[in-house]
Amino acid sequence: MIDTIIPKAMPGPDMYKLFNQMDEDNIILSFKGSISKELLSSIYDIMETRLDQTSDDQQRKKKFYHILVESLQNIFHHMEGVSSVEKGSLDKEAMFMVGYHPATGYRILTGNFMKSDEVPALEEKLKKINTLKPDELREYYREKLGSTELSDRGGAGLGFIDMARKSGQKLEFHFQPVEKGIHFFTFSVSIR
Numbered sequence: 001m002i003d004t005i006i007p008k009a010m011p012g013p014d015m016y017k018l019f020n021q022m023d024e025d026n027i028i029l030s031f032k033g034s035i036s037k038e039l040l041s042s043i044y045d046i047m048e049t050r051l052d053q054t055s056d057d058q059q060r061k062k063k064f065y066h067i068l069v070e071s072l073q074n075i076f077h078h079m080e081g082v083s084s085v086e087k088g089s090l091d092k093e094a095m096f097m098v099g100y101h102p103a104t105g106y107r108i109l110t111g112n113f114m115k116s117d118e119v120p121a122l123e124e125k126l127k128k129i130n131t132l133k134p135d136e137l138r139e140y141y142r143e144k145l146g147s148t149e150l151s152d153r154g155g156a157g158l159g160f161i162d163m164a165r166k167s168g169q170k171l172e173f174h175f176q177p178v179e180k181g182i183h184f185f186t187f188s189v190s191i192r
Helices: 015-024 037-053 058-079 084-090 116-131 134-146 159-167
Strands: 027-034 093-101 105-115 172-179 182-191
Touching: 015 027, 027 037, 037 058, 058 093, 058 105, 058 159, 058 182, 105 116, 116 159, 116 172, 116 182, 134 159, 159 182
Parallel strands: none
Antiparallel strands: 027 093, 093 105, 105 182, 172 182
């Protein structure tokens, strides 16, 4: 008599459920983990190859790629402010997802830890950007470009303005407190 082996449930997440959820949300790429310049370079290469394989409008692909680079650079630079002492093993960890559907376009979602004391200024900036019309965004961009004022990260703070301009959409964001002095920043932008 042959013993019947009854498989035990695998530990960890239900991969089939996760697969179906990602399929339902049209996720074509996702990542969670440590962010480095080398990783970002690899992601850009992967997405460039994937874009070459789609029959999507060339203009929309160009906008998407530009916004992808800008949003991932934002993760990388905002994470620099969160030290390993403050966030333990999650130092430099973040996540992002890219969704695509031919009818609705691309969607880039990012999430990263940031210092709580930086939240009010970033939230105010994002809210301001979302109130501006396209011509006002263009003028605001030019104003910031001509400004000698640099952020703590060395830029003039043009990234979010540029993403709003290029996408033509409102920027979606949320700040969730996770522990004393640390928030999790979720950001999303659509490219239609």
